[in-house]
Structure formats: structure tokens, C-alpha cells
Amino acid sequence: MKINAKDLAAGLVLLAFAVAGLWLNLDHTLGNARRMGPGYMPMLAFGILFFISAAIVIMAMFSGPDKLERWAWRELFLILGSICVFGLILEKAGMILTLAITIGISTLADRTHRPLGVLALTAFLVVLCWLVFIYWLDIRIPVWPTYFGY
Template sequence: MLNTMKKLNLVELSGALCVLLLGVAVMVIARDYPMGSLSRMGTGYFPMILGALLLVIGVVLVFEVARSTEQVVVRIPFRPILMIGLGIITFAFLVERAGLVPATCALVVLGSLAESPFRPVTVLCIAAAMSVISVLLFVKALGLPLSAFGG
């Protein structure tokens, strides 16, 4: 008799269980908020629905992983994780000290280093566009107390 027992993909199973547990946690936290009704939603209505959706998605994922027969090799993408994390930290550090424009440019440049090949002209165009949009949206339209340059 052949051994037809398959191995569970523990990485995918742990991801599915995380989604399921996140849904349960959101629902547990949301139970203390007033639900309201469909026409007059309370503060707990949306989190409860979101938690229920996450729970359902998690259950479906667990069953999918249990049925799956293919094994997935997981490679952790260290460079994107490092560069995007560094970009966010740099933005947070620079936004009050150097201003919104330099912080946005630094974020775009560091974020673009997460992917190869590095295209400097494209990155500079995106950084300039994002800086202009950020100043127009956050400083001018929303009136946030940020300066474009220097703080």
C-alpha cells in the first residue's frame, strides 16, 4: 500500500490561521462598542462586520490549505522589507525637521530602492509629483500644520 498522506504547508496554514485569529480578535474588541442598526450604525457595527469577514476568509483559507497539494518555498524578501521600512522611518524623522517635500522625496527614493532596477529619472519624476500632490493635499486643502520646507 502506498503512502498517500500529504504534508500540510505550515507556512500557508499559519497565514490562514493568522487571518482567522485576527477576525476573532476584531470581533472580540468590537463587542464592547454599541452596534446600532443598519440604518443608524453604531461605532461597533463596521468593526464587527469586518471581523466577521476576516473570520470567514480565514476559515476558507484554512480549508484551501488543507486541500492544497503543492508545496510552496518561501523566500523572505529582505531588501523590500528593509528599504520600505527605512523609508517610512526616514519620512517620520524628516517630516517635522526638514519639511514635507524632503521627507516625501526621501520616502520615494528609499521605497524605489526596494525594487530593481533603479531608474533615477523615473524616481525623480515620481518624487517631484508626490511632493507637489502632498503639499497641495495636506498643507493647502486639509490645512495640516506642516511646512513644505524646513520646520
């Protein structure tokens, strides 16, 4: 059996997240697809993650030798940090500024990004998120920073 250690480690980490998420979601009401309860979407997302990560673990057992390399700590902390910043500043900074800051922090994880590409990515994602969350789903989150009075 030729084990791919990288895929196996990634699959096991994702599998652990899925199991923990499903377990923590047991207290929430699920509802159904027409009348979703607060636990419906997390259950669906963690369920999908569970099956995808299980498939990754199974495929890692047969996809050839590929040993683990050193961890990319800088990249890991930048990505996780950008997620934390998103959660901490969304209410006060608004969706647009928060997305720009989050994308800016997370693009520092890859040194090959160019400023024009980051700017284009930011513009695209801001428009896409506004269309999806504000316009189509009508989610009530501030779009602009609250200190501008909007």
C-alpha cells in the same frame, strides 16, 4: 482544502496588526463622523484592515497550494526604514524633502526602478501630498526644511 500559505501568512500578520491596533485604540475617544475624536480614524482604519485581512485569510484557505518562499529581508528593511525615516525627519526637513528621501529609500527595494521614473513618481507624490494635506486639509506641517527660515 488547498491552502495558499503566502496569503494565509500575510493575512494573519495583517489581522494581528488590526487586532493590536484596535486594542491599543480602546483608550481614545471615538466621537462621531461630524466631531471626530482622536480614536475615530485609527478605529476606522484598523477596522477596515481587520475585515480585509479576515477576507484574505478565508480566501487563502481555498485559493490553491502556494508555499512560502524565503523572506525578502532587504526589501522589508528598506520599506520599514523609509517609514521610520519619514517619522524621524518630517518636522525638521519639511514635507517635500522628507517625501523625496522616503520615496528614494523605498524605491531601492525594487531593483527595476529607473531614475527618471523615480523622479516622476516623487514629483507626482509631492504635488499630490501638498494638495491633499496642505491645501485641502490645511494640516500645519512644515513644507520646507526649517533651517531655511520658512
